Amino acid sequence: MTTPAPQPFHQRTEAALADAHLNQTLRRVTARVLDSRTAGLERLPASDDWRDHARRIRAHTLAHLDRYLDEFVTNVEARGGHVHYARTAEDAVTYVTDLARARGLTKAVKSKSMISEEIHLNDHLERAGLQVVETDLGEWVVQLAQDHPSHVIMPIIHKSASDVADLFRRTLGATDEEVADVPAMTKLARARLRPEFLSADLGISGVNFGVAGTGTLCICTNEGNGRLVTTLPRVHVAMMGIERLVPDIPSLGTVLQVLARSATGQNLTVYTNLLTGPRRPDEFDGPEELHVVLVDNGRSTVLGSTEAEILYCIRCGACLNVCPVYQQIGGHAYGSVYPGPVGAVLTPALWGQDEWTDLPHASSLCGACREVCPVRIDIPRMLLTLRAKGVDEGRAPSWIGQGLAMFRRVAARPWLFGAAGRAAAFGTRLLASRGWIRRLPGPLAGWTASRDFPVMAGDSFQDRWKKRQTGKPGGPQS
Amino acid sequence: MSPEARQQMRDILRTALKTAVLPGATPDAPGGYHRTDAEPADLLARFTTELETVGGAVHVPPAIDADHVAALIADIAGDTASRHALLWDDAHLPVPGVANALVARGFVISRQEADAGPGPARDALATATVGVTGADAMLAETGSLVLVSGPGRGRLASLLPPIHVALVERTRLVRSLPDLLLTRPDLAEAGSNLICITGPSRTADIEHTLSRGVHGPGEVHVILV
Numbered sequence: 001m002t003t004p005a006p007q008p009f010h011q012r013t014e015a016a017l018a019d020a021h022l023n024q025t026l027r028r029v030t031a032r033v034l035d036s037r038t039a040g041l042e043r044l045p046a047s048d049d050w051r052d053h054a055r056r057i058r059a060h061t062l063a064h065l066d067r068y069l070d071e072f073v074t075n076v077e078a079r080g081g082h083v084h085y086a087r088t089a090e091d092a093v094t095y096v097t098d099l100a101r102a103r104g105l106t107k108a109v110k111s112k113s114m115i116s117e118e119i120h121l122n123d124h125l126e127r128a129g130l131q132v133v134e135t136d137l138g139e140w141v142v143q144l145a146q147d148h149p150s151h152v153i154m155p156i157i158h159k160s161a162s163d164v165a166d167l168f169r170r171t172l173g174a175t176d177e178e179v180a181d182v183p184a185m186t187k188l189a190r191a192r193l194r195p196e197f198l199s200a201d202l203g204i205s206g207v208n209f210g211v212a213g214t215g216t217l218c219i220c221t222n223e224g225n226g227r228l229v230t231t232l233p234r235v236h237v238a239m240m241g242i243e244r245l246v247p248d249i250p251s252l253g254t255v256l257q258v259l260a261r262s263a264t265g266q267n268l269t270v271y272t273n274l275l276t277g278p279r280r281p282d283e284f285d286g287p288e289e290l291h292v293v294l295v296d297n298g299r300s301t302v303l304g305s306t307e308a309e310i311l312y313c314i315r316c317g318a319c320l321n322v323c324p325v326y327q328q329i330g331g332h333a334y335g336s337v338y339p340g341p342v343g344a345v346l347t348p349a350l351w352g353q354d355e356w357t358d359l360p361h362a363s364s365l366c367g368a369c370r371e372v373c374p375v376r377i378d379i380p381r382m383l384l385t386l387r388a389k390g391v392d393e394g395r396a397p398s399w400i401g402q403g404l405a406m407f408r409r410v411a412a413r414p415w416l417f418g419a420a421g422r423a424a425a426f427g428t429r430l431l432a433s434r435g436w437i438r439r440l441p442g443p444l445a446g447w448t449a450s451r452d453f454p455v456m457a458g459d460s461f462q463d464r465w466k467k468r469q470t471g472k473p474g475g476p477q478s
Numbered sequence: 479m480s481p482e483a484r485q486q487m488r489d490i491l492r493t494a495l496k497t498a499v500l501p502g503a504t505p506d507a508p509g510g511y512h513r514t515d516a517e518p519a520d521l522l523a524r525f526t527t528e529l530e531t532v533g534g535a536v537h538v539p540p541a542i543d544a545d546h547v548a549a550l551i552a553d554i555a556g557d558t559a560s561r562h563a564l565l566w567d568d569a570h571l572p573v574p575g576v577a578n579a580l581v582a583r584g585f586v587i588s589r590q591e592a593d594a595g596p597g598p599a600r601d602a603l604a605t606a607t608v609g610v611t612g613a614d615a616m617l618a619e620t621g622s623l624v625l626v627s628g629p630g631r632g633r634l635a636s637l638l639p640p641i642h643v644a645l646v647e648r649t650r651l652v653r654s655l656p657d658l659l660l661t662r663p664d665l666a667e668a669g670s671n672l673i674c675i676t677g678p679s680r681t682a683d684i685e686h687t688l689s690r691g692v693h694g695p696g697e698v699h700v701i702l703v
């Protein structure tokens with residue numbers, strides 16, 4: 001049960017590119033966040049050394065994941081928590097829905113969790129009869145709009161303030177005053193969601209990091225919903241990817257030093273929440289029960305592959321913001337919960353290239369993602385490996401396969417190659433206006449859907465090479 | 479987790495690790511980063527600047543006693559109609575007698591009992607307008623407060639009310655969160671919850687426009703004692 005790719009990638013991309021409103025919003029917001037990120041890292045002395053060290057921590061942890069997960073389970077249990085290893089998405093949702101049934105839980109409040117998007121947890125809980133309320137402002141908007149998040153950090157980057165105001169008016173019956181500006185809408189969210197927190201009996205959160213040595217969960221949020229979700233309901237279920245571990249508390253300090261700065265440019269998120277077990281007997285608040293669901297759902301397969309490095313990711317979102325492709329098409333066009341450069345590697349690595357062949361091609365390989373990544377993941381390297389695998393296994397997008405086959409036939413025959421070149425030069429002159437072609441004919445139209453094509457030179461490189469040889473007796477000079 | 483499930487998990491991971499390509503992995507745990515840059519000379523000045531940058535405030539009472547602290551809290555709370563404070567137990571506040579001094583200034587005081595779930599007791603706590611707590615550390619480089627939960631020091635006082643006031647001794651200043659977690663890793667497990675609070679609750683979800691107080695307190699004040 002992964003997310004199946006909906007329409008073909010190029011169709012989704014075209015739709016996104018045609019959406020001028022989306023393009024504007026994306027460009028404005030990603031530029032602003034990138035500026036904040038640069039400032040955030042500049043404020044940190046020796047930020048490059050911190051990043052190198054954070055990478056070392058992630059690499060070491062992944063290389064010993066069997067040991068650290070084992071230690072983590074021992075320590076969560078020692079503090080009175082429960083741990084479940086869910087091999088598949090089905091396994092994970094079944095554990096949570098069974099738990100809800102067994103405890104007679106009726107209302108869940110959720111803080112942001114990519115992994116519950118990944119396994120469609122909400123749908124399953126609702127089908128099991130629970131009321132599920134997303135409480136992160138962005139995720140709440142997504143839920144009310146029956147939409148999907150389009151960014152790992154900023155789920156509604158694709159919506160403008162007036163989109164949200166319209167939505168609140170339509171779905172909540174909000175007055176004009178209540179949606180007058182962003183602070184007013186924030187106040188409305190507080191007022192509407194507070195009673196949900198106070199009455200829910202199940203709190204569901206994601207996890208930024210688990211600490212093997214102590215069984216601690218670290219959850220970073222800005223709004224405070226993460227604290228409410230993990231404090232008020234009597235049962236807390238934490239959904240966590242199996243790769244999200246660090247060995248010990250000091251290592252946690254190091255990765256936190258680069259996470260928020262890379263994500264939003266903040267020094268730290270407003271709430272850096274460390275949870276070690278459920279409420280203790282002498283404490284006044286906190287959940288009575290804590291369950292950690294360790295979700296595999298393809299991660300162990302990725303670990304055993306050439307793309308294992310993508311599991312170092314700490315989900316800061318910086319590679320999305322900096323990616324020229326993401327900036328143009330936004331998150332939805334990728335069709336996966338994990339968009340952008342990280343998603344272009346992670347999605348096919350997790351759930352197979354059969355369905356996700358196109359994604360590794362959704363990149364210009366400019367290397368900007370590797371530059372900004374706080375743990376220096378070499379995304380371009382893995383995109384290339386995945387592309388090559390796709391071609392080798394005959395799963396390259398069909399346009400590449402057909403084009404290459406035809407090129408091979410033509411290029412193997414010099415006379416045909418020359419003739420084809422001259423014909424093309426003639427043809428392009430017929431189609432062009434002012435040296436550029438807006439729309440190529442037939443199957444070539446795909447090329448010009450997103451770019452223009454230049455008129456080809458009248459004489460070919462071969463022709464010019466011959467002329468040059470004869471004109472300069474000394475041969476070619478550089 | 480059953481022993482079989484644990485064995486299954488181990489087996490799956492060990493098999494995967496045989497073929498994993500993990501550039502940069504070292505056999506020994508790297509531990510936390512040991513920084514070499516010098517501490518800021520004036521940690522308090524840095525703390526104040528950073529907290530103000532994220533929208534919080536630092537106050538110094540003219541004298542350190544319950545009455546002066548209560549006067550400051552009353553000032554911060556403003557409007558007399560909404561004087562309802564949720565406090566940590568006296569034993570965990572660095573200045574004794576603050577609760578009584580607040581009562582003398584017309585405050586209604588709530589104390590946390592063991593939270594019994596949804597119901598009138600919890601709803602009553604949720605109407606408090608000011609939460610008063612201590613703190614285990616102040617972090618200079620980020621303007622953060624670190625609070626460890628425990629008996630008499632509930633999480634809700636720094637979470638439910640729209641205003642959070644922390645009474646903290648200057649000696650609790652530490653350079654940064656990584657520094658604290660490197661030197662005092664035990665703090666992370668001292669209670670079921672260690673919360674590091676960096677300014678007022680905020681959201682930037684809508685068009686990256688900053689807005690405060692969405693779920694947690696919209697105001698964070700530190701009173702130095």
Ligand code: SF4
Binds near residue numbers: 314
């Ligand atoms: S791959 Fe790197 S830059 Fe991208 S989200 Fe993950 S940690 Fe951030």
